[in-house]
Amino acid sequence: MSVMEMSHRGKEFMSIIQKAESDLRKLLEISEDYAVLFLQGGATTQFAAIPLNICKPQDDVDFVVSGSWGDKAYKEALKYCKPNVIWSGKSNKYTALPSFENLDQNANARYLHICANETIHGVEFKDYPEAKNKDGLLIADMSSNFCSKPVDVSKFGIIYAGAQKNVGPSGVTIVIVRKDLIGNAQEITPVMLDYKIHADNNSLYNTPPCYGIYMCGLVFEDLLAQGGLVEVEKKNVKKAKVLYDAIDASGGFYRCPVEKSVRSLMNVPFTLEKSELEGEFVKEAAKEGMVQLKGHRSVGGMRASIYNAMPLAGVEKLVAFMKEFQQKHG
Amino acid sequence: MSVMEMSHRGKEFMSIIQKAESDLRKLLEISEDYAVLFLQGGATTQFAAIPLNICKPQDDVDFVVSGSWGDKAYKEALKYCKPNVIWSGKSNKYTALPSFENLDQNANARYLHICANETIHGVEFKDYPEAKNKDGLLIADMSSNFCSKPVDVSKFGIIYAGAQKNVGPSGVTIVIVRKDLIGNAQEITPVMLDYKIHADNNSLYNTPPCYGIYMCGLVFEDLLAQGGLVEVEKKNVKKAKVLYDAIDASGGFYRCPVEKSVRSLMNVPFTLEKSELEGEFVKEAAKEGMVQLKGHRSVGGMRASIYNAMPLAGVEKLVAFMKEFQQKHG
Known part of the structure; x- marks a missing residue:
């Protein structure tokens, strides 16, 4: 049953x-x-x-x-x-x-x-x-x-x-x-x-x-x-750091509008300096199997939701894609 | 996904x-x-x-x-x-x-x-x-x-x-x-x-x-x-008839308290004339793989819920068990 x-x-x-x-x-x-x-x-x-x-x-x-x-x-x-x-x-x-x-x-x-x-x-x-x-x-x-x-x-x-x-x-x-x-x-x-x-x-x-x-x-x-929430938090901190670091190291190509001290470990919103490329970004990412990256309809831009179930490798894949996309369009 | x-x-x-x-x-x-x-x-x-x-x-x-x-x-x-x-x-x-x-x-x-x-x-x-x-x-x-x-x-x-x-x-x-x-x-x-x-x-x-x-x-x-709800109803009518007929033909060993004209096709409550056997009935039925037959805690007795997903064979199995149980305890 x-x-x-x-x-x-x-x-x-x-x-x-x-x-x-x-x-x-x-x-x-x-x-x-x-x-x-x-x-x-x-x-x-x-x-x-x-x-x-x-x-x-x-x-x-x-x-x-x-x-x-x-x-x-x-x-x-x-x-x-x-x-x-x-x-x-x-x-x-x-x-x-x-x-x-x-x-x-x-x-x-x-x-x-x-x-x-x-x-x-x-x-x-x-x-x-x-x-x-x-x-x-x-x-x-x-x-x-x-x-x-x-x-x-x-x-x-x-x-x-x-x-x-x-x-x-x-x-x-x-x-x-x-x-x-x-x-x-x-x-x-x-x-x-x-x-x-x-x-x-x-x-x-x-x-x-x-x-x-x-x-x-x-x-x-x-x-x-997994060792309880102390261990879960460590993983989430690491995942978020990889993504925020990539955004902050992009020389302004990517931007996260949120004040550094209160940036979420779960939801990472970011925009492109060349906002006209955002549609292209979402489309190309989807081709690589990374979906649901479009920001909420009320704010636009992009948003990566990296909840517990998202592995570090998933974030690393996104970051690699972001670097590639920047090289192509930067 | x-x-x-x-x-x-x-x-x-x-x-x-x-x-x-x-x-x-x-x-x-x-x-x-x-x-x-x-x-x-x-x-x-x-x-x-x-x-x-x-x-x-x-x-x-x-x-x-x-x-x-x-x-x-x-x-x-x-x-x-x-x-x-x-x-x-x-x-x-x-x-x-x-x-x-x-x-x-x-x-x-x-x-x-x-x-x-x-x-x-x-x-x-x-x-x-x-x-x-x-x-x-x-x-x-x-x-x-x-x-x-x-x-x-x-x-x-x-x-x-x-x-x-x-x-x-x-x-x-x-x-x-x-x-x-x-x-x-x-x-x-x-x-x-x-x-x-x-x-x-x-x-x-x-x-x-x-x-x-x-x-x-x-x-x-x-x-x-399945042919829509007309066909679904036919199956439900047949299933319910098999069960109500068995109850009514038990010579009072089983009883359904509900007025015949408004008996549910979905939920069939019944009691045993010898109510002291009801626990035994539920236990033996469970051994045969028929569970959730106990009546709601507020009314007692038994209740067979024969929703759409219950096949006719399931009802026939219950009826066969009921006859056997009556032979043993009647």
Whole structure:
């Protein structure tokens, strides 16, 4: 019987989801103070679920908007609380992050929200700001750098992530939520967005995305077998360095717009000085088997997404191609 | 590249989801008056999404509660409109359906909601009541009999179904919604529950459950190749007859509590006259490779779910086992 055919309440699938949770707890050293939920609907669903679960409608919330995803989270929160953008990277086209000292946090805010890695803009937090609100609550969307490096979960009230970048197929969303934050959802919260329902039912309130959770479990096993997230981070640092070094050594032929100190290990956006060559670049790369290099439609240019599953050799191949392309067109 | 690795905005996946939608439109003869959405979160998410999308908070809505799922849909709707149970099968332990003439519909209701097939109780609508509310709106949860037989979609405002019973793996929810019902969601609607967002973006507003949608597409192809839903229904009728006949011919050793006229083609609940033998029945059946026969924890007894994917031979094997078991223990 395939995992796709199992009853989600049978002991076979129960042991699959329990093992997945337990391996993820090992990987991220998640304490028993936190619930680990396997949900559906992507980070976008959490943009609503978080304020619905932990805010009253009149609560202030601080948002750092460092890219498109942070902006979407902020806009969705407008429906359920009083969010304030305390810093935005928009005027710099989302190529930087704030210095933490200068963040004008609201002492009365319910929480501080950040997007740990902006997939489209390639901006990544290397460290995290201390939440200076009344309960010291920091919440992070880690969709695109989840399990790419160690994280001190205890610094966060909630960490959430769509699985599809580093840990599984699309259709699974992982929410790590401090247990004391569970159980006070607003009355208008759809049952499927209520953390208490899912925590009380071990993510089995209704039929979960069984096959996707099974795949996530296999990935967690593999990451542990690789030596855990410290080792995974080393590989990701090395991969990213090879690519950023190549860009920076191209004499301006390639450019990465992001400030060096906050460049993402996962998503490397770059442009060509001769922007008219970008179409050609994408086309020739595809001929060599390197696809999905076109930047997000909202920003243009190129973007290399080098998630956990991308091997160093893949990055080296791209860099060799980039040098060749520059020689031909430089 | 696997479907799991594709960008959901790449032309490869676009052609997969478009083909899936177009094949489903053929199967159910869905007109262009309807949008077909591939979503996440199961029918349970739709229990909230439907009133959020098409009701004002003060709107009355009529519910026929023919089992657990209809009851859950009603309870969730309490958050977003004024639902009324106009008929409940609870006092008969959900073994019957109402006669349509006697349904006390509210002329001012926004819609009439039914669950076309109650998975747990094995009660299935063979025909559908005419909605006598102001806009003639009938809405059905078809999660557990979707694509098991032809349906005249034009009789419904919305049909919705979790994919995992007949058409794909868990994690995909299909919503067929008349286009004029889209675009008036309540302000508190999470963006992921707003039909307009998904219809405007062809179900690609955020990353969809790509692999699950791909699998659904393969199933739709297969159902068309089988000759469409008329042929599929014939097979399902035959399978169900073999099993119900065996139960009814057992002289009371096996009993199906459901009224004959509304017995489900998909879920066949039955009990043993000697209920103390039920554990033994489930155990011996499992030894013969027939698993998941235990009734839902809320009702007990046994339940054989004989969805599209169950071949006639599987049902015949079960029936042979049932006869043998009766000879041994009768």
